[in-house]
Amino acid sequence: MSNEAISEARRQIEICNACRYCEGYCAVFPALTRQAAFADGDITQLANLCHNCRGCYYACQYTEPHEFALNLPKILAEVRQESWQDNAWPQGVARRFHRSGVAIAIVVIICFALLFATARWIGSAGGEGFYAILSHNMMVAIFVPAFLVPLLSIWISLRRFWKSIGGQPLGPKAGIAALSDAARMKNLSGGHGEGCNFEDEDRFTRQRSISHQLTMWGFLLCFAATASGTILHYVFAMPAPYELVSLPKILGISGGLMLSLGTAKLAWLKPKGDKSLGDPRVWGGEMAFILLLFTVSTSGLALYGAGATAWMPTLLALHLGSVLSFFLLMPYSKMAHGFYRLAALIRDAQIK
Ligand code: HEM
Ligand code: SF4
Numbered sequence: 001m002s003n004e005a006i007s008e009a010r011r012q013i014e015i016c017n018a019c020r021y022c023e024g025y026c027a028v029f030p031a032l033t034r035q036a037a038f039a040d041g042d043i044t045q046l047a048n049l050c051h052n053c054r055g056c057y058y059a060c061q062y063t064e065p066h067e068f069a070l071n072l073p074k075i076l077a078e079v080r081q082e083s084w085q086d087n088a089w090p091q092g093v094a095r096r097f098h099r100s101g102v103a104i105a106i107v108v109i110i111c112f113a114l115l116f117a118t119a120r121w122i123g124s125a126g127g128e129g130f131y132a133i134l135s136h137n138m139m140v141a142i143f144v145p146a147f148l149v150p151l152l153s154i155w156i157s158l159r160r161f162w163k164s165i166g167g168q169p170l171g172p173k174a175g176i177a178a179l180s181d182a183a184r185m186k187n188l189s190g191g192h193g194e195g196c197n198f199e200d201e202d203r204f205t206r207q208r209s210i211s212h213q214l215t216m217w218g219f220l221l222c223f224a225a226t227a228s229g230t231i232l233h234y235v236f237a238m239p240a241p242y243e244l245v246s247l248p249k250i251l252g253i254s255g256g257l258m259l260s261l262g263t264a265k266l267a268w269l270k271p272k273g274d275k276s277l278g279d280p281r282v283w284g285g286e287m288a289f290i291l292l293l294f295t296v297s298t299s300g301l302a303l304y305g306a307g308a309t310a311w312m313p314t315l316l317a318l319h320l321g322s323v324l325s326f327f328l329l330m331p332y333s334k335m336a337h338g339f340y341r342l343a344a345l346i347r348d349a350q351i352k
């Protein structure tokens with residue numbers, strides 16, 4: 001972690017601790033007022049609690065041209081970003097993917113090519129529907145390690161992060177409080193429910209918060225759809241394809257629609273936000289992550305719509321290639337934020 005970012009964040013946090021004007025805005029201010037001195041781990045924890053709603057920037061009387069030059073959303077975004085990169089395992093990979101949309105695009109293309117080549121090499125897999133292109137066993141052989149290895153990587157990084165912020169053993173009370181805050185995106189509503197100041201300077205809007213909820217819940221529904229399909233396959237010996245009125249289809253179609261809408265809106269809002277109130281170095285990587293999620297959901301929906309046509313093999317490769325890229329990049333892309341932010345909310349609930 002760069003010492004300059006930590007020192008600059010400490011300088012600004014100490015000014016806030018004396019001022020305390022923004023006390024009710026988000027979880028960051030009550031957390032900082034509990035302390036008089038800030039170790040590096042405390043600063044990293046505060047940075048991961050910040051939801052970049054930007055409310056404190058527009059309220060602050062000490063922003064430039066004032067000599068204090070406060071810009072808390074920006075410096076916390078920088079520290080947060082560096083904390084994900086420094087804790088990542090293996091470490092060197094994260095920096096490239098966090099910062100570069102081009103690197104993400106290259107992985108996506110390689111994954112597509114890999115899946116196309118595998119499908120061609122096998123020829124007809126002899127199964128029905130999608131399994132005529134890529135057999136069920138081959139899908140399992142590719143996707144199970146592609147899911148488990150990134151999860152292991154995230155587990156290692158989170159353990160490092162948890163240690164650095166002085167986390168205690170997990171208890172149900174702190175876990176439930178954190179999940180409730182994350183589920184409502186409480187800290188992205190500026191502490192008063194009117195929304196954040198992301199896309200239209202100091203005007204409060206709920207657009208970003210709503211788009212995020214569509215994205216997050218859509219993603220979780222898609223994940224639940226895949227899990228329910230796996231249970232039907234292995235526990236109840238009911239292989240795909242499934243009827244329209246079945247758990248995998250209902251969860252998958254509703255989740256896919258929410259994820260497509262949410263990511264489309266996030267991609268539309270992102271260029272409107274002032275880059276200087278975030279970490280501009282990672283803008284490209286963040287945009288690529290949103291577009292990757294959009295490709296996962298829209299290609300999944302298109303596959304459902306055009307499953308019986310000649311487009312199916314191409315759409316299948318597009319869908320599976322984007323899902324594969326998403327899994328492989330999980331520990332090194334913006335996706336890390338969900339895990340780290342949840343950990344920071346749990347830690348905050350432990351201290352409160
Ligand atoms: C613990 C759960 C989560 C929390 C607390 C959380 C919080 C946040 C916050 C505060 C932001 C805006 C600030 C920033 O860009 O860092 C954000 C952005 C975003 N989140 Fe989440 N998130 C969670 C889970 C998820 C999940 C599961 C997904 C979907 C896979 C997701 C997708 C996104 C996307 C696409 C963005 C926009 C990035 C951008 O505009 O650059 N989040 N999240
Ligand atoms: S951001 Fe500015 S107004 Fe808000 S607490 Fe800090 S110094 Fe005070």
Ligand code: SF4
Pocket residue numbers: 022025026027028029049050051052053054055056057072073076187
């Ligand atoms: S940007 Fe928003 S969430 Fe971050 S410290 Fe300021 S008020 Fe809190």
